[in-house]
Amino acid sequence: MATTLYFEPSLMNLTILVAATAICFVFGRFLLQFLWLSHQVRHIPSPKPSSFLLGHVLDTLGRAAKWQLAGDYPEPYISWTKQFGNAILCREIFNYVVIFTDLKAVQHVLATNGRNYPRNKVLESFLSDMVLGHGLLDSDGAEHDRYRKMLNPLFTPSQIKSFVSIYVSQTRYACDSILSQAASTGQVVNLAHVFSDVTLRIIGLAGFGFNFEADPEAH
Structure with missing residues (x-):
């Protein structure tokens, strides 16, 4: 069985x-x-x-x-x-x-159709931690539109034109005081430091009317 x-x-x-x-x-x-x-x-x-x-x-x-x-x-x-x-x-x-x-593609992604291209969450977190906290660079949708609306008056064509002389003068200052000397002596220059310095001076003059280079306390 x-x-x-x-x-x-x-x-x-x-x-x-x-x-x-x-x-x-x-x-x-x-x-x-x-x-x-x-x-x-x-x-x-x-x-x-x-x-x-x-x-x-x-x-x-x-x-x-x-x-x-x-x-x-x-x-x-x-x-x-x-x-x-x-x-x-x-x-x-x-x-x-x-x-x-x-440039047209960048405008399409960042401005014209920004809602269809949400920012990467890792990048948003990095920008929030490293660039002045939560704001325009790390926001999306209606919140991003609100930040842009707040800042738009500062970046009208006429306002930007008024900054051109500052851009030119500070760029020439960097060329005359740092880059020309380095070119004549063959000295190695860290351009990241030069660009950061120029950017900071432009922000001070254009945004706050303050000359960081002329004020010893700014150093």
């Missing part, structure tokens, strides 16, 4: 099965989304990535980390723009990034 034995799956085995099914579902959905996005951006010119897994991370973020040592700022973006034009597709692991250098 034959005997048939039945084994009921344990609770642990059932849990493992459910977890594996959920993981496969999530991974499959993520993979389909990635493939669909890849299909949508397939016509945008893209340089060959240095890593199959990381994409262009080593070419962009990795290269930027070595700018000070290599002295090739802002590569590879200049070379890419010359080779591929004003719209360049980069892949950072499973995320796609499109770099625009065309």
Whole structure:
């Protein structure tokens, strides 16, 4: 007489099965989304990535980390723009990034249709922490429109024209006092410091009527 034995799956085995099914579902959905996005951006010119897994991370973020040592700022973006034009597709692991250098495209993304291009949350957090707290640069939607409305009177065409003389005078000051001397002596100059100094002086004069260079307490 034959005997048939039945084994009921344990609770642990059932849990493992459910977890594996959920993981496969999530991974499959993520993979389909990635493939669909890849299909949508397939016509945008893209340089060959240095890593199959990381994409262009080593070419962009990795290269930027070595700018000070290599002295090739802002590569590879200049070379890419010359080779591929004003719209360049980069892949950072499973995320796609499109770099625009065309002024009309930048205006479309940042101004004309800004609501359709929300800012990256990581970038928003960085700007909030590093640039004067929460404000215009790290806001979206109606809140961003409110900040722009508050600041628009400061950036009318007539107001900007009144700042041109300040821009010119401070740029010439930097060229005459720092860059010309460095050029004649062959001295190495950190342009990041020069640009920061010029920007600060322009902000002081244009925004507050205050000359940081002339006031010893500002140093």
